[in-house]
Amino acid sequence: MSDATQEIRMQVMWNRLISVVEEQALTLLRTAFSTSVREAGDLSAGVFDPTGRMLAQAVTGTPGHVNTMAEAVLNFMAEIPREEMYPGDTYVTNDPWKGTGHLHDITMVSPSFLGDDLVGFFACTAHVVDVGGRGFGADGKSVYEEGIQIPIMKFAERGKVNRDLVNILRANVREPNQVVGDFYSLAACNDVGHRRLIDMMQETGLSSLDTLGEFIFTRTRTATLERIRALPKGEWSNDMTIDGYDQPVRLAACVHIADDVVNVDFTGTDPMSRWGINVPIIYSKAYASYALKCVMAPDIPNNWASLELFTVSSPPNILNARRPAPVSLRHVIGHMVPDLVLGALAKALPGQIQAEGAAALWNIHISARPAAGREGRSAEILMFNSGGMGARPNLDGLSATAFPSGVMTMPVEATEHTGPIIVWQKELRPDSGGAGKYRGGLGQSIEIGAAPGHEFDFSAMFDRVDHPARGRDGGADGLPGSVTLDDGTKLRPKGWQHVPAGRRLVLQLPGGGGYGRAEEREAQARVSDISRGYITEKAR
Incomplete structure (x- = not known):
């Protein structure tokens, strides 16, 4: 097969992979019980290689879910050893620091096997209507008040659902039918992705995703690096004041553009709040990366290779909250991060932001x-x-x-x-x-x-x-x-x-x-x- 033909084939399969995760996301949209998922699309879906690197994401979904999920899969892999992964498994958590930033977001990860070989993972996230505790709000003084915490664990093993977990959920939430229904919808979403991936691999004769993954990552990284290298080099800062809970909150960011990486540093941001408006760094990073990508590479696919070039640093503060800080409303301040970062970029790129x-x-x-x-x-x-x-x-x-x-x-x-x-x-x-x-x-x-x-x-x-x-x-x-x-x-x-x-x-x-x-x-x-x-x- 000529190089040109091979490249066309890889591009077709890349597009096919994106179609797979779109069908994965649409399954969640069509089966979800919560209106926030079914009507608003407050979700994410993606496919990952066996090492936990995101190959493709569904277009449907939010940056806060997609970009945190891209990191969360590695946390699942660190908790569940490879030898304890089986076909038919589904893993779950709502840990704010290992998932997507607060307890209301349920993240599920499922290994995908071709025969006995692990060929990848599917992951999805959705916001459920209730997780018990004080309810969805800023009034909690610690994460322990904000609802039930589900550590990384198995929702299903070899296709058998963990009934003990389901019973615990039912006893701790105000809308058990909606919440449990959404858990099953999330699991079904990953299952559809897995089936479509295996169909694609068998149809095209692929035994692994290694070659396709290398094709995706090489081209994405090269394209993103070209955009970064075309930017002015240096550091630009911005700050903004927002309402907070009972007193204003100052957010600060410094964007440093180098030849091969862009870093956002949140030094100077106000300390953690005693109210539930704090943001785990995984969520702050997700929206900082999104802002950078909107300006620098909006047309380049979002995957591990592009996200790797955007980094975040911060001392402990309201944008890098440490456990057990209350984080239920992490989205309120987290959604301000793009404007904060864009304000710094406006100084680097006047007239463009x-x-x-x-x-x-x-x-x-x-x-x-x-x-x-x-x-x-x-x-x-x-x-x-x-x-x-x-x-x-x-x-x-x-x-x-x-x-x-x-x-x-x-x-x-x-x-x-x-x-x-x-x-x-x-x-x-x-x-x-x-x-x-x-x-x-x-x-x-x-x-x-x-x-x-x-x-x-x-x-x-x-x-x-x-x-x-x-x-x-x-x-x-x-x-x-x-x-x-x-x-x-x-x-x-x-x-x-x-x-x-x-x-x-x-x-x-x-x-x-x-x-x-x-x-x-x-x-x-x-x-x-x-x-x-x-x-x-x-x-x-």
């Missing part, structure tokens, strides 16, 4: 129940909402868009079906995007009430209330967010709180920062903004 955006999802966990003396339904409901993205150097920011997580909008109908609540309003928030030559993306206005005869507690997981997204190169800041009842009562942006029967919760989501001076905006763009309702006459 977008403004800050809302960044952190405005997740809300609702615990609904019948009001006192009434009968009705109780339920745990998780709803994902997004503010506006920052404006780009040549385009407006995207409105109500989940950057950097990339999760999808959850339909109101699906959310209301989950429990006794009514979403009375969910629409774009006029004037919330920062003015500029390019306007920041809009946030949303959302109003939620309990169904008649019900009330609810909710866990607020919001930021950018006191510290809005900053504009860039003369662009204005986006509007900050707010959290109130419909009678104007001001509520806290983080922590568990109560909404009485008959009252409604009103969320005003933050907008993205603008880019460039507002007076440089084209007149036609201003007219379009007004006609579409993006800005009001008073904001002209």
Whole structure:
């Protein structure tokens, strides 16, 4: 076979491998019980070689899940010896420091055997609706309060499910059917990936993935190195202040670009918090790498070879939290890491980097129940909402868009079906995007009430209330967010709180920062903004 023919064959099989992991992810989307997975795509899926290096990831999924999962597989391999791995096995953990950063994310890894030979691993991650403890929120003082902890262990051995683990889960979570159902969905997801991989290998005559893996890694590494070497060399720093829990938090980063590696250092970031907003380094690294890749190599496949060229260092702090710090809301600060890193890159690459955006999802966990003396339904409901993205150097920011997580909008109908609540309003928030030559993306206005005869507690997981997204190169800041009842009562942006029967919760989501001076905006763009309702006459 000629070299050209062999290269074409390898490229075809690489594409086939990506199709395998896409089918793996779609299996999870189609079978998941939790709306956060089924509707929002809060998941990841990937295939790994026998040494634990990620060969390919599904396009469906979040950077926080994918990039942490890429490291987590090595943790599984360190805990479970090769001689104790068998066909039909599935391993599981929700360890925040060995998995994806908090207890609500379940990571499953399954070895893939061709005959008696271990040819690779499949891994997947998904957020489940409940893990017991205090529930999904920032109020815990240690990880021990935040829910059940599952060390790396076997969910199934040789195809037989660990019933003791399932029974422990059922006894410790508020929504046992949903949670256990998602465990089985995760296991099925890996099983589909395994079957499709073996079909591919048998069809193409492959006895291992070694040659294909070398092809993937060599080309990915070479392409990424070319991008890094074309960048200016040196160090650039940035810092930002965000809301925190009960006091503001300072985040700091220094990006060092060398010939063959880019490092992000978080020295100068505030210490760990006593509240559940801390971030294990595995998650901070995931989003720092994502920010670097967005700028330097957005079109190069994400795998072990590209991720290896992006490194992170940090002393212990809120972005490198040590056990047993509470970490339930690690995503709130973790989602700020890309804006933090992009701010440093804006100094290295002036005129090329977008403004800050809302960044952190405005997740809300609702615990609904019948009001006192009434009968009705109780339920745990998780709803994902997004503010506006920052404006780009040549385009407006995207409105109500989940950057950097990339999760999808959850339909109101699906959310209301989950429990006794009514979403009375969910629409774009006029004037919330920062003015500029390019306007920041809009946030949303959302109003939620309990169904008649019900009330609810909710866990607020919001930021950018006191510290809005900053504009860039003369662009204005986006509007900050707010959290109130419909009678104007001001509520806290983080922590568990109560909404009485008959009252409604009103969320005003933050907008993205603008880019460039507002007076440089084209007149036609201003007219379009007004006609579409993006800005009001008073904001002209």
